[in-house]
Amino acid sequence: MKHAGPEALDQLEPVLDEIRRLGGLKERKRGAFYCGPIGFLHFHEDPAGFFADLKTGGEFVRFPINSTQETQAFLRRARAALNAVKSVRRKAGA
Secondary structure (H helix, E strand, C coil), rough: CEEHHHHHHHHHHHHHHHHHCCCEEEEEEEEEEEEECCEEEEEECCCCCEEEEEEEEEEEEEECCCCCCHHHHHHHHHHHHHHHHHHHHHHHHH
């Protein structure tokens, strides 16, 4: 499964826009998001469709994002994962 190329990312632009709105992430390369120095999220394309690799609990977990339901479920998990990272950082800074 290869990383999403420019044409795939064009199709995923609505999802990318949602991720950009979350705040706290840096998009170092289009479609590759980091939380501080740590890779947090990137995308893949495959004949089976599009997938998002999201860092949750210290490991990447792959989510299909080929339907509205899959995309919404992924975005909920992305928000929760980012909130968890932010929470840990706040506690570490306290």
